[in-house]
Amino acid sequence: MSSNGNAQHGCDSFEVRVLRQDAPGQPSYWCRYGVAYEPDMNVISVLQKIASESTTTDGQHTAPVAWDCNCLEEVCGDCTMLVNGRTRQACTALVDRLLKDNPEEIELRPMSKFPVVRDLLVERSRMFAALGRVKAWIPVDGYYELGPGPRQSQAQQQQAYPLTECMTCGCCLEACPQYTRIELERRDGESDADFSTQRNAAHDRGFVGAAAISQAMLFNDHPTGQMNAGERLDALTAEGGLQICGNAQNCVAVCPKEIPLTTSIARAGRATTLHAIKQWFDR
Amino acid sequence: MKLAELEIDVDLMSLTPVKRSHSVCAQGGINSVNDQTRQLGDSEYLHFDDTVYGGDFLQHQPPVDEMTLWAPKIIDLMDRLGVPFNRTPEGFRDQRRFGGTLFKRTAFAGATTGQQLLYALDEQVRRWESTGHVTKYEGWDFLGPVLDANGRCRGVIAQDLVPMEIRSFPADAVLVASGGCGLIYGKSTMSMACNGSAASRCVRAGVKYANGEFIQVHPTAIPGADKLRLMSESARGEGGCVWVPRTPQDPRPPLDIPESERYHFLEQRYPAYGNLVPRDIATRKIFNVCVNEGLSVEGDRQCVYLDLTHLSREMLDKKLGGILAIYEKFQGVDPRDVPMKIFPAVHYAMGGLWADYERTAEGRLAPASPTNQQTNVPGLFAIGECDYQYHGGNRLGANSLLSCIFSGLFVAPGVQTMLRSLSGGSAADQDASLYESHRAQHQQEHDRLLRRPGGGENPYVIHQQLGQTMTNAATVVRNNQQLRDARAKIEELAERTENCSLSDTGNWTNQNVVFTKALRDMFSLSRIILDGALARDECRGAHYKPEFDMPGVDAQDPAERLRQAEAWCDKFEQKNERWLKTTIATLDSQGQPQLSYEDVDTSLIPPRPRLYGLVGAEVIEQVWKERQEKKSAADPSGNTG
Numbered sequence: 001m002s003s004n005g006n007a008q009h010g011c012d013s014f015e016v017r018v019l020r021q022d023a024p025g026q027p028s029y030w031c032r033y034g035v036a037y038e039p040d041m042n043v044i045s046v047l048q049k050i051a052s053e054s055t056t057t058d059g060q061h062t063a064p065v066a067w068d069c070n071c072l073e074e075v076c077g078d079c080t081m082l083v084n085g086r087t088r089q090a091c092t093a094l095v096d097r098l099l100k101d102n103p104e105e106i107e108l109r110p111m112s113k114f115p116v117v118r119d120l121l122v123e124r125s126r127m128f129a130a131l132g133r134v135k136a137w138i139p140v141d142g143y144y145e146l147g148p149g150p151r152q153s154q155a156q157q158q159q160a161y162p163l164t165e166c167m168t169c170g171c172c173l174e175a176c177p178q179y180t181r182i183e184l185e186r187r188d189g190e191s192d193a194d195f196s197t198q199r200n201a202a203h204d205r206g207f208v209g210a211a212a213i214s215q216a217m218l219f220n221d222h223p224t225g226q227m228n229a230g231e232r233l234d235a236l237t238a239e240g241g242l243q244i245c246g247n248a249q250n251c252v253a254v255c256p257k258e259i260p261l262t263t264s265i266a267r268a269g270r271a272t273t274l275h276a277i278k279q280w281f282d283r
Numbered sequence: 284m285k286l287a288e289l290e291i292d293v294d295l296m297s298l299t300p301v302k303r304s305h306s307v308c309a310q311g312g313i314n315s316v317n318d319q320t321r322q323l324g325d326s327e328y329l330h331f332d333d334t335v336y337g338g339d340f341l342q343h344q345p346p347v348d349e350m351t352l353w354a355p356k357i358i359d360l361m362d363r364l365g366v367p368f369n370r371t372p373e374g375f376r377d378q379r380r381f382g383g384t385l386f387k388r389t390a391f392a393g394a395t396t397g398q399q400l401l402y403a404l405d406e407q408v409r410r411w412e413s414t415g416h417v418t419k420y421e422g423w424d425f426l427g428p429v430l431d432a433n434g435r436c437r438g439v440i441a442q443d444l445v446p447m448e449i450r451s452f453p454a455d456a457v458l459v460a461s462g463g464c465g466l467i468y469g470k471s472t473m474s475m476a477c478n479g480s481a482a483s484r485c486v487r488a489g490v491k492y493a494n495g496e497f498i499q500v501h502p503t504a505i506p507g508a509d510k511l512r513l514m515s516e517s518a519r520g521e522g523g524c525v526w527v528p529r530t531p532q533d534p535r536p537p538l539d540i541p542e543s544e545r546y547h548f549l550e551q552r553y554p555a556y557g558n559l560v561p562r563d564i565a566t567r568k569i570f571n572v573c574v575n576e577g578l579s580v581e582g583d584r585q586c587v588y589l590d591l592t593h594l595s596r597e598m599l600d601k602k603l604g605g606i607l608a609i610y611e612k613f614q615g616v617d618p619r620d621v622p623m624k625i626f627p628a629v630h631y632a633m634g635g636l637w638a639d640y641e642r643t644a645e646g647r648l649a650p651a652s653p654t655n656q657q658t659n660v661p662g663l664f665a666i667g668e669c670d671y672q673y674h675g676g677n678r679l680g681a682n683s684l685l686s687c688i689f690s691g692l693f694v695a696p697g698v699q700t701m702l703r704s705l706s707g708g709s710a711a712d713q714d715a716s717l718y719e720s721h722r723a724q725h726q727q728e729h730d731r732l733l734r735r736p737g738g739g740e741n742p743y744v745i746h747q748q749l750g751q752t753m754t755n756a757a758t759v760v761r762n763n764q765q766l767r768d769a770r771a772k773i774e775e776l777a778e779r780t781e782n783c784s785l786s787d788t789g790n791w792t793n794q795n796v797v798f799t800k801a802l803r804d805m806f807s808l809s810r811i812i813l814d815g816a817l818a819r820d821e822c823r824g825a826h827y828k829p830e831f832d833m834p835g836v837d838a839q840d841p842a843e844r845l846r847q848a849e850a851w852c853d854k855f856e857q858k859n860e861r862w863l864k865t866t867i868a869t870l871d872s873q874g875q876p877q878l879s880y881e882d883v884d885t886s887l888i889p890p891r892p893r894l895y896g897l898v899g900a901e902v903i904e905q906v907w908k909e910r911q912e913k914k915s916a917a918d919p920s921g922n923t924g
Contacts, residue, residue, distance in 0.1 A: 023791050038508055042613075045508040051795070052743035054786040063787035066794050068299075070474045072510045073609055075398050076303040091509070092612045117445055118792040125421075128300065132413050137406035138365040143285050143692065149362035151374040158601075160367040161393055164402060165605070168302055222365050 013037055014095075015057065015105040016046055018065050020119045025185065028116075031065070032057045032105075043083055043090035043098075043108065044069055047120075067120035074256060077169030081120045082109040087174040087254055111174045115183040126182065126203040127168050130212035133204060134235045138225050150223035163218040163264065165257045172210040172251035172261055178244045182206050207244040208236070210251035214264035220271065233268075233275040242268050284404060285695035287411035291702065294452055295408065296420040296441055298476045302405045305462050305474035306687070309397020310515035310606050312389035313361070313684040315354030317378055320386040327351045330388065332888055334682060337383040337561045338633070338675025339824040340863060340890035341494065343883055346640050346655075346672045349648040350689045357688050358390050364403040367392050369602065379520045379602070383561040383679040394515060394605035400684055420452075424797060427484040428457055428663055429721045434489065435706070436662035437713050440725045444797060447790040449726050451718035453710035456698045458656075459485060460667040460691065463632040467805045467812070468758070469750015471629035472504055472513040482636055482669045483804035486811070490658045492868045493671040493881075494634035495808065496815030499678055499825050500758050502565035503589055504628030505610060511628035512613060514589060515606045516680040518623075519558040521598070523591045525549050525569070527578040537580075537588055537622045548572050553896040563677045563825040564895050566627045570759045573626070580624060590622035629758060631683060633674040633825065634815075636665035637867060640672070646887045648693070653701035656694040661706075664698065666690035671865075676824020732796055738782030742799045745776050745783070749802075752776070753809060757816050761828050766817040773813065777806040807876075811868040814876045821862040833858075836899025844899065848906040855892050855907075863890060 013036045021028040033050050034057045051064040069079035072091040079090040084098060084107050098106050114122035152160075173179040182202050186195050216232040219225035236242045242265070251261045286293050295301065316325050331351040335342055362368060362376065368390050369377040378387040392399035411417040422444045429438040429451060438453040464479025465471030486492045503518070503525075504511040519525070526545045533540055548568060550557045560568075569587055573579035580586050591599060591607075596619050599607060610618045637659060641652035648655055656664045656672075666687065673686040756769035780803055787795040821831050833854060836847040864880035871877050892907055894900035 040506065040508045042507070042509060048509060048743070052741060061786070063789065064795050066792050070299050070303050070476050071305065071308050072475065072507075073308055073512050074612060075307040075395065075605075076299070076474065078299060078303045094613070094615070097615075121792060124300075128302070128409070131406075132409055135410075135413075137410045138363070138403075139410070140363050140407075143288055143360060145356045145359065146363065148359045148376075149365070152370055153374050154370045154372060157367050157370045164367050164392070164399055165395060167307070167398075168300075219365070224363070225365060 011037065014099055014103075016050065017105050017107045018050070018119065019107075019109040020065065021110070021116045023118060024115055024183070031062055037095075041095035043081075043093040043095070043106070044072055044079060046095060046106065047090065047108075065120060066118040068122075075167060077167030080111060080169045080171060080174075082111060082174075083107070085109075087111065087171045089169065089256055092256070111170060113174050113176075113179055113181050114170065115181065124168070124170055126206065127170055127173070127209070127211065129200060129203045130208045131168070131215060133208055134212050134216040134232050135228065136212065136215040136219055138219065138222060139228055140224070152223065156221070160218060160221060162257070162259050163214055166211055166214060166259055167257065168211060169256065170211075171254045171256055175250035175254040176207075176210060177248050177250065178246050179207050179209050205240050207240050208242075210245075210261045210265060213242060213245075213268050214259060214261050217264040217268050217271075229271070230275060233272050236268055237272050237276065242272055284407040284411055284417075285692050286698060287408075287414075287416040289695055289699045290416070291695075291699060293411075293417045294420060294454065295417055296423045296425060296439070296452070298422070298424060298444070300421045301408065301419065302402065304401060305477050306401040306684070307395075307398040308472070308474060308513060309400075309684050310394045310513060311381060311517035311520065312379060312391035312396045312681045313358060313400065313688075314381065314384075314388045314679070314681040315358045315390065315685065316351075316386075316388060317355065317358070317376070317390070319378065320388055323386065325386045325388065327354070329386070330354060330384075333384045334673075334679055335675065335888055336891070336893060337679040338677050339893055340859075340885055340888075341497070341675030341823060341865070341883060342673060343640065343865075344885055344887040345642045345646050345648055348646055348887055349693070350673060350686060352647070353689050353693070354685055357685065357692070361400055361403060361688070364407060366399045366403045369393065379517060380559060381520050381680040382516050382556070382559045382565070385555070389517075389520065389681045391517065391602075394517060394603045394607070397684055400688065404688075424800075425459075425461070425481045425484065426725045427721070428488050428660065429453075429718060430488060430660065431707070431713065431717055433707065434660060436660050437710050437717060440721050442725070442729070444794075445792050447729070447793055447796075449722055449729060451722045453713065453718060455702055455705055455710050456662055456664065458664045458666060458694065458698070459636060459669055460665075460687075461669045463668045464805075464808050465629055465632070466746075466801070467749065467809055468498075468629040468753045469747055470507075470509070470511050472501055472511050473630070478801040478805065479632075479808050480801040480804040482665075483807045485636055485658070485660075485663065485665075486807055486868075486870055487804075487874070488660065489869070490660050490663060490665075491637035492634065492808070492811050493637040493865050494676075494815070495632075495811040495868055496757070496813075496819055496866060497633035497676050497825050498629060498757065498812065499562055499631040499633060500566045500627045501630030502562055502569050502627050503625040504630070505613060505623070505625060506584070506586070507613060512609060513606075513628075513630065514610065514623060514625050515603075516559070516562070518589060518591060518603060518606060521591075521602055522594050523589055524558050525565075525587055525589055527572055527580060527587050529578075531577050532580070532582045537590070538592065546572075546578065556895065560895050561677055561679060562630075563827070566759055567827060569627055584626070586624040586626045588622040589625045591618055592620060592622060627759060629754065631674075631678055632668060633671065633676065633678055634812075634866075635669045635671040637865075638665045638670045638672055642884070651696035651700050653697045655697045656690055657697070662701070664694055666694050676826060729796070732799065733785065733788045733790070733793075737784030739784050740779045740782045742780065742783045742795075742802050745780055746798075746802050746805075749773070749776050749805060749809065753812070757812055759827065761816050761826065762830060763817055763820075763828070766813055770810070770813045770817065773806060773809050777803075780806070807870060807874060811876045814878060815866045815868060818878055819862060819866065821858050823862065835897040836902050844902050845906070848899065848902040851903050852892075852906050852910060859890055
């Protein structure tokens with residue numbers, strides 16, 4: 001097998017360049033690692049090898065590269081990073097294909113729109129907070145037995161299903177020109193609680209982003225979720241809402257699940273306009 | 284969310300953001316009897332029966348009975364929470380068939396049902412977070428429970444994985460819902476967070492671990508360098524078939540091999556269930572075809588074809604799009620055009636933390652009893668995969684999502700009952716020194732790990748060796764010599780782990796030390812699995828030792844056949860007498876497992892031989908039935924268990 005793999009890019013090993021950062025606020029720096037080639041590798045297995053060896057190409061011993069991952073099947077969204085400049089999950093970044101595009105090296109960088117915790121590991125709590133902002137849930141009466149949910153057509157299910165596949169990975173936000181990094185510095189003597197209040201407030205003012213807009217539409221489409229559609233539309237028209245979208249359409253291009261994000265955004269645009277007109281008449 | 288609904292405040296702790304938990308990987312669906320199957324003769328009782336039969340009768344029956352009775356209500360609830368279940372043209376929920384049953388009992392949302400169910404629950408939790416009832420601690424590592432002088436659980440100690448701060452969390456009840464322990468096997472179908480460390484840390488604190496040796500190996504996984512990815516049973520549920528070329532390692536492309544030269548070994552051997560026999564049976568058959576019959580598709584590794592190419596693309600896209608995309612993404616081949624190559628991989632731990640239940644006279648669970656799901660440590664509960672109660676010797680497909688949601692929903696009123704009458708006061712009444720002493724102990728342990736000189740061992744390399752050792756000895760086929768060798772190897776690896784050098788000794792997002800801690804904790808569960816497997820000299824569910832296999836009846840002469848069947852049934856009865864028991868492991872002061880056995884409550888459905896595909900099954904079944912009838916005539920109460 002390995003001779004087969006060698007034939008594809010012509011060497012027994014390849015180089016990986018990782019943009020590292022020891023902690024928030026610290027300068028970033030590049031480290032270069034040599035990795036022995038094996039068949040069926042992906043970027044996760046490359047990082048596992050680097051973690052296990054932790055020695056750079058010039059023989060320097062370094063702390064292992066930190067990164068996030070969990071499912072390795074591209075359904076949890078955890079291992080999102082920039083691979084050769086492209087935002088994607090590391091688990092589906094297959095080494096054979098990456099080396100075909102660039103036999104010289106593989107370049108790994110952390111996402112740029114979220115604060116770096118360490119190396120390739122970023123802090124994405126803002127994304128989960130955005131789901132709270134748009135009330136991305138069905139406000140059911142409770143968890144007692146109340147019969148089945150509303151009957152739905154196949155067409156409704158087929159419209160909802162792609163939107164429910166959103167794994168909050170952040171690719172759409174990384175690619176969005178309007179989504180900018182919010183990174184706060186802890187003030188002297190600020191407690192954990194105060195710092196997180198400060199951070200949450202900043203997150204609430206920032207752009208809510210394509211993923212959350214699409215989730216708002218998902219729940220507004222649902223026969224039960226619809227009953228609270230107005231609240232979600234209010235959230236989308238508040239500060240940092242839908243109006244920030246510049247229609248660059250990058251989000252839909254990079255979504256690993258091919259979620260029709262721009263369709264959701266367009267529908268959200270119409271719905272918020274109608275909502276605003278209705279509110280004006282209802283005054 | 285159920286706890287929050289009962290106005291109980293919850294601190295929710297998880298290694299990963301909860302939305303990224305391993306349940307996202309569950310693909311196929313969730314089982315329950317439904318209006319359609321009911322009219323075909325199905326009932327909650329038959330779902331219960333399939334579950335205990337599939338599990339080889341190793342489960343206590345009341346919890347399973349209760350779970351299957353709740354199943355339709357749970358699907359309704361998930362439907363109300365917005366899970367996009369696939370629909371029929373008329374707008375009802377659609378169902379598919381899964382392994383180990385003859386009914387279309389499985390509701391599904393595309394091929395990402397686990398993801399959809401988890402997201403619906405995550406959304407509800409977020410809703411409770413917005414009201415302040417739930418506080419999330421994501422990116423925290425559970426280091427262990429806090430037990431008071433009387434052995435009651437009073438909270439936990441945990442570590443924030445970014446600044447590495449160790450903190451105590453006082454609590455009146457602690458629920459462990461930490462999933463499986465697949466990482467013990469190195470590569471498995473499980474996620475990277477499934478290292479079993481939370482369960483292991485509970486065991487070290489005195490919680491019993493039950494049926495550890497029962498590990499499900501899923502028949503169909505896709506090989507990979509970093510993990511083995513699941514190919515859901517739903518691929519077979521929708522008509523996918525498993526075959527190998529009749530000519531060993533036939534070099535032709537699979538679609539050029541004519542039908543007459545394809546060996547559909549599952550359909551041939553198990554005509555009733557066909558490709559949908561229970562997982563342990565499919566796995567062993569695939570293993571047997573590859574290893575003993577030498578018919579693996581490839582010469583240098585074991586694999587068979589899982590073929591969907593005869594099915595319509597439109598149907599495949601609609602019902603299996605998600606899982607087919609995974610194969611395509613990771614293998615670079617479209618499974619709609621080319622049969623997939625798959626092989627077995629460690630998938631699920633039937634065993635787990637021992638948990639209790641309170642039985643009613645009718646054989647159900649007493650609602651709102653704090654005994655339900657509680658471990659032997661008062662105040663500490665186990666739910667989900669890390670609890671051992673629901674699947675016995677083997678889990679049926681699409682029953683795990685059910686058991687995890689059921690145990691979570693059902694435990695909450697019991698916790699509420701317990702909170703109303705706390706013995707020894709609440710967590711707030713405890714002496715602060717209780718928490719500080721536990722915290723300090725974990726802090727010292729952590730500091731010691733960072734400071735120790737290290738002997739040059741590499742934790743990642745040791746983990747690989749542990750995985751290989753466990754995979755070779757304690758998966759599809761087990762034999763005692765191999766288990767003993769593995770046991771010795773584990774001790775060697777455990778010792779070497781104590782000489783691991785950390786490549787990172789800092790206190791900021793130190794994944795190196797977290798991994799090393801998890802690795803150390805894997806040895807406790809590894810020992811429990813191996814000791815349990817070594818001791819259990821029989822075949823049951825996923826635990827298969829050829830030495831103790833009971834071959835079927837092969838005589839042609841009717842009298843001889845009957846005699847053989849009688850002998851078979853005698854042996855079966857003796858085997859149940861000895862081994863129809865829960866393995867219970869506790870750790871002694873040296874950290875070594877001590878095994879004991881507990882009787883299984885089989886009072887609702889008398890155990891019977893599991894005869895899927897056994898030669899001479901008809902005559903064994905006949906003899907067995909006659910015996911049961913005689914027994915129930917002798918004992919009119921009907922209690923033959």
